[in-house]
Amino acid sequence: MAAPNPDTLGDLPRLGQDEGRTYRLGIMGGTFDPIHNGHLVAADQARCDLGLDTVVFMPAGRPVFKEGKVVSSPSDRYAMTLLATAANPNFAVSRMEVEREGLTYTADTLERLRELYPDNVELYFITGADAVLDIVSWHNAERIADLATIVAATRPGYNLDHVVDKIGSSGIDFDVIYLEVPALAISSSYLRDRVRAGQSLLYLTDDAVVGYIAKRGLYTGDADA
Numbered sequence: 001m002a003a004p005n006p007d008t009l010g011d012l013p014r015l016g017q018d019e020g021r022t023y024r025l026g027i028m029g030g031t032f033d034p035i036h037n038g039h040l041v042a043a044d045q046a047r048c049d050l051g052l053d054t055v056v057f058m059p060a061g062r063p064v065f066k067e068g069k070v071v072s073s074p075s076d077r078y079a080m081t082l083l084a085t086a087a088n089p090n091f092a093v094s095r096m097e098v099e100r101e102g103l104t105y106t107a108d109t110l111e112r113l114r115e116l117y118p119d120n121v122e123l124y125f126i127t128g129a130d131a132v133l134d135i136v137s138w139h140n141a142e143r144i145a146d147l148a149t150i151v152a153a154t155r156p157g158y159n160l161d162h163v164v165d166k167i168g169s170s171g172i173d174f175d176v177i178y179l180e181v182p183a184l185a186i187s188s189s190y191l192r193d194r195v196r197a198g199q200s201l202l203y204l205t206d207d208a209v210v211g212y213i214a215k216r217g218l219y220t221g222d223a224d225a
């Protein structure tokens with residue numbers, strides 16, 4: 001088992017050096033338009049509860065599910081994700097998906113991470129329970145199931161029964177860990193709506209992100225959904 005090559009890891013966390021132990025890398029995928037405290041709390045709780053070494057946030061370049069909708073530029077979404085996570089040594093942000101051409105597929109990302117990291121680094125893909133419901137129909141779902149453990153963060157008030165049923169009847173051998181995240185019924189859409197209504201974003205996301213949104217004039221155009 002080869003040690004990770006720092007040259008190829010780029011902005012990804014350095015993990016896997018000690019061949020005598022297992023490392024756990026959390027991957028938080030999303031559009032992050034903008035990133036908010038729901039994302040941050042879910043990632044931190046996954047890290048603590050599952051003993052993840054690092055959580056890497058992966059802003060999607062061209063998110064499949066947002067096709068046809070107005071989405072802020074990858075560079076703005078990347079910048080906000082970086083600002084919101086900068087002070088946390090356990091969080092990282094990768095440009096991997098924003099730099100990849102074409103639509104962003106999670107399977108491609110996990111495939112690439114599996115190539116880059118040695119076998120003693122386990123991959124945990126963190127996602128909201130609403131997204132888990134769709135995961136069975138994601139591009140290359142079987143590959144996703146092979147490559148990573150799925151961590152399904154439940155939003156408040158979310159009934160998991162139909163998620164468990166759908167995963168169970170999918171015929172794909174997903175390894176899913178359900179994670180109750182009691183905090184925060186926040187969504188990016190809610191933040192965008194607040195900006196359009198002239199309302200404050202304070203305490204819904206990092207202060208630096210609040211400032212960035214104002215400075216760049218994001219979310220002041222027509223509603224996108």
Ligand code: ATP
Binds near residue numbers: 029042129130190
């Ligand atoms: P939008 O309102 O535009 O759909 P969003 O808040 O769902 O945005 P995304 O960037 O689409 O943000 O989400 C990235 C990931 O974070 C998804 O897996 C989503 O399910 C999850 N997520 C979003 N908000 C929360 C939250 N409050 N708690 C836990 N997970 C969340």
Ligand code: MG
């Ligand atoms: Mg969403």
